Amino acid sequence: MNTILENNTNVDSIFEEHIRLAVKCKSEIEHKISEACEIINQGIVSGKKILLFGNGGSAADAQHIAAEFTGRFVIERRALPAIALTTDSSALTAIANDYGYEMVFQRQVEALANEGDVLIGITTSGNSPNVINALNAGKAKGCKTIGLSGNDGGKMNNFCDINIIIPSKTTARIQEMHILIGHIFCNHIDINFYKL
Numbered sequence: 001m002n003t004i005l006e007n008n009t010n011v012d013s014i015f016e017e018h019i020r021l022a023v024k025c026k027s028e029i030e031h032k033i034s035e036a037c038e039i040i041n042q043g044i045v046s047g048k049k050i051l052l053f054g055n056g057g058s059a060a061d062a063q064h065i066a067a068e069f070t071g072r073f074v075i076e077r078r079a080l081p082a083i084a085l086t087t088d089s090s091a092l093t094a095i096a097n098d099y100g101y102e103m104v105f106q107r108q109v110e111a112l113a114n115e116g117d118v119l120i121g122i123t124t125s126g127n128s129p130n131v132i133n134a135l136n137a138g139k140a141k142g143c144k145t146i147g148l149s150g151n152d153g154g155k156m157n158n159f160c161d162i163n164i165i166i167p168s169k170t171t172a173r174i175q176e177m178h179i180l181i182g183h184i185f186c187n188h189i190d191i192n193f194y195k196l
Contacts, residue, residue, distance in 0.1 A: 051085055053120075053130075077193045101130060102129040119135060132155055152165065
């Protein structure tokens, strides 16, 4: 009986922490999310593509968001150009083997990105070297750069046109907000492209 009560208390506390953080994000970073939505929208309107990347759970988020763009989120609309740079195992392992893991996204950005494309780098710490290197390479090519981070935004602050910093130090809660923001991006695009 005690174990069940303890587990329920833990579940409640996680929900409460999640809700408090969501409310805090709405008040503190909603304007940055809206700005990022407009950058993504303008990129797609201009015929550009979205490139997304991150490690671990952030890699899964990159793939999830890319799939919502190329497939469908909620509203039926045309397929939109988005690529997760986390999915090609041959490219990832070849680049990591030949150049080092910190280059796995940078090399792909150098190969695939064009001026005006939108890069979305995801790292809860804001300090993942391979994400930062890719954002830096994108800026050099004239891409728009958006970060999804946490803590204080880390080194990524220096490489993003907009770094959306989740005001938390808890990785799981940061990741939960990242996927929520990804869905906000998708919703914004759905509304703007469902007639096209």
